[in-house]
Amino acid sequence: MMSYSKRDEDSGRIGYQHYFDKTTILQEARVFNESPINARKCRALLTKILYLISQGETFGTTEATELFFSVTKLFQSKDSALRQMVYLVIKELSTVAEDVIMVTSSLMKDMQPTSEVMYRANAIRVLRKITDASMLQGLERFLKAAIVDKNAKVSSAALVSSYHLYGIAREVVKRWANEAQEAINAKPQSAVSAATSYVSSFGNVPATYTAVSNSNIVQYHALGLLYAIRQKDRMAVSKLVQNYAAKSGMSGSVLRSPFAQCLLVRYACKVMEEDPSSTRAVYDLLEGWLRHKSEMVNLEAAKAICEIKDATVKELFPAVTTLQNFLSSGKPSIKFAAIRALNKLAMTQPAAVAPCNIDMENMITDQNRSISTFAITTLLKTGNEASVERLMKQISGFMSEITDESKVLVVEAVGSLCIKFPAKHHVMLSFLSGALRDDGGYDFKRAVVEAIFNFVKYIPESKEAALSHLCEIIEDCEYSKLSVKILHLLGVEGPKCPQPTKYIRYIYNRVILENAVVRGAAVSALAKFGVNVEDEAVKKSVKVLLSRCLDDADDEVRDRATMYLNVIKSGDEQGYVRDDSTYALAYLERQLLNYVSNPELADTPFDLSAVPKISRQDEQERGAQDLGITQSLGARTSTPPQSGSASNGSGARPAVSTTPSLDQQAAYAQQLAEIREFASFGPLFKSTAKPVELTESETEYVVSCVKHVFAHHVVFQFNIKNTLNDSVLEDVNVLMTPDNDEVSLVERVLIPAPQLVYDVPGVAYVAYERTVLEEYPECTFTNELKFIVKDCDPQTGEPDEEGFEDDYQVEEVSLAIADFVLPSYIPSFTRAWEELGQDFEVVETLALTTSPGLQEACRDLIALLGMQALDNTGTVQGSNVHTMTLSGIFIGGIRVLARCRMTYDSATGVTLQLAIRSASEEVSLVMIGAIA
């Protein structure tokens, strides 16, 4: 027999990269037109084309189209070895060439049940690539038949192709669910029936290779397709899981493919996520899968158990045991999988992972650096204080060998460790500064800097050391973004240190050496020293340094220097350098847009006082959320720092934060702006932060309400969801009836939700106008839904022609004074309080009978007044006396401040002295009326 590898030079051999190029190939393509077709030569040339494409060579549209059509000539050849290659090249060229749809008929011919298996399976996969949604109708019959074909290869090809097509032709593919189901349940093909495979026609294939697959992978494809079709229908998915999971326990399980079992595990978790009541049942299933004979299924189940929210250590135990066994696996991938899962679990549940400590110790020196890195970072989380030093030393040894991703993991682990073992801060700090000397990308350096920031924030005794490390970093930092961050922190923290002058030197060096962005940040940092350091000598030298910056080449740097110099001279530091508030930017942006787009406002200046302010801390936390690091932030705050610096940490958040509601409000504003009827209402003043639930969550129709307050109007937005899958609601109106006829509100606009199909929320609006502007009506409305209900087919969602009118009572909604007040942050309450003066002060003393304690009283007051608690006064600090200060903006842009002095006595409860100040007596009276 001829040895296959000894092919002759000119036609068979594929050379190295520069052996041939595109031009030669295009010339050689003539061979495709020769008659008779030289199958070997053509196949070799096709291989060269594929090789070129794989090397990154690209073909122009004309080139590709010409090549494509000369390749299609090869369909005339009966040589199946050539045909398989033709299919592959057609697939590759189809993305570039034009009119590829022309080969459809050739492929259809190859798809016929009478063709060879290889022709059929591959033709289906090629056809999928060149077809579009409009052609699919014509192919439906073939594909459905191919899905249930008894040959697994044909069936898999059809299923996978259908899966790809699902994205472009959902409606058509949806109809193939029954076939997919049948493919899952099909009996495995016996080895005998496969003997007719085309392979046998080539003499040099050893007889042991049979075309029949032992993987049962077709079940995986079929299950995947079935889920894709059913995924929107929660009941159907839940049934799918129950159906196949129940049978998987027995030896004669329907799902023989471990890949399919893994999918089932994932679907089961999805069911649990959407329906928490199923947690118990799903957990039992997962535990069963831990004992499945395939390790990929065990792994999938163990990972899934570790992901269950609020799982107890006991519930985690079987999963951890499975992973622990994998730690001693001979396969690096399995070890890696296990340690990665344990590492993730250790972030939230270190106690559950601790039993694996000994196994993980053995992995520290693992050949595979990814594995050893995970082992060490996990041990850092689960281990005790004594082992920290040793682990750090181990890991410094190979930091330079591991990928940036792993380095970030290590650094983050060390960063969070500082809270756990503050006594070890010197080891960790020197490790971090050592790590910085390694090469690494921005993400890695940023992680190190963030970790050092943690030390500054949470461990006062390490602050000075950490700051000097940071000073070193900026001396030689290639990332301006990081330098700016560090300079800012130096500006904030430096002046509080015993020797502020030593930082000034480092900062001023930046002014001399860096680009404009960093210089600007350095100037701002310098100014903070000038303002905050009491020592006159320091103030003086800062002034000298700043005046040197007045000649800077960059405008921004010069401007900053000029401004800060004047601020320091004038002594009005409070308003500029020490101000820790900032405008709610989303809100400000919206107001500005409105101002610019509204020509009537052009004559009046923009009213900045109507824009609410938030503290820098809120702003930062929001920034942190944007970066997606809330999780680690949450993890840090959940461990209370023992160093007593809690008031500096995130624990200092005001009890009621305005930030999330302002973001939400921006979203609402956009929605409302798109509704024509509301266009004349002007800018949105306030939306209630959380929708008020008007029904229980299990009822037929779930309704919630959001109130939007405009200058003269109030819009009620009703979010309605239909939870019945056999009915469709049309023309859904909300009928609102105020309990008080005298109220100065007139209904203006009524916008129904046109149609509510199952599980898709819809919105109806009711808008009222306030006819008397000086009145801020407090009133409760009873609400009723009025709609036309039509029965429909739960499967297709097709509604009947005929419907009938129906109504549905939901709970009441009320309008209160708080709806006309926007919470707003101010940096200094005392100053603002003095500024407003006593002219329109209203004071009243009340007994708060409804509040059982001071903390509850604070909460109720914030809710009733709709204002923002300042300086952390929203949280009561233990004693029987508490003063809460509040700030807000009343509709029309009037600033309102409130001082709530409260005493608590177990006999009489909470007594409140409420003082309100504002720029208008009327507003002060209205505000006090909200409580009385």
Added chain:
Amino acid sequence: MVNLTLYTVKAVVMLDSEGGRVLAKYFGQDYASAKDQKAFEKGLYDKTKRSPHGEIILFDNQVVLYRFHEDVFFYIVGMPEENEAMLLVILNAFSDAVSMLLRHQISKRVILENLDLVVLALDETIDEGIVLETDPSAIVARVSKPRENLSDVPLSEQTLIQAYQTAKEKFGTALLK
């Protein structure tokens, strides 16, 4: 994020002992441009060349499984949260199938000489990121080999049956003309 789809593999890459591309196939949009692909391959090679038998690495936020044969690295790139055991089965399927097709003599030279077999094996293992088959013998059986072109072989080396077949073929073509 748990992967609820069938899309499992982001790329299959083969690099030689200097990091040069032997063969590469990327699926999906993550590494769409040639530049991104080259950068990814370079970084991947740098991180794996020192431990050719490490088998698995977290690189560029992807889980990458790999195997080294003689002077070629086989890489399978998966979604970051993908089940590693699943990816291992896929790597084994492809690597074993190629090994069988090349008669257990995997090297860059042999792969390039038999590239038709390797690209077909890849196409039969993964379809646009979805694993098509995990049984290496089934993959091997699905890869067609080119028919020996009998007319190129000197008559003296042909067996009688081959001679008969050649004659029949020639006769057939003559008739068709």
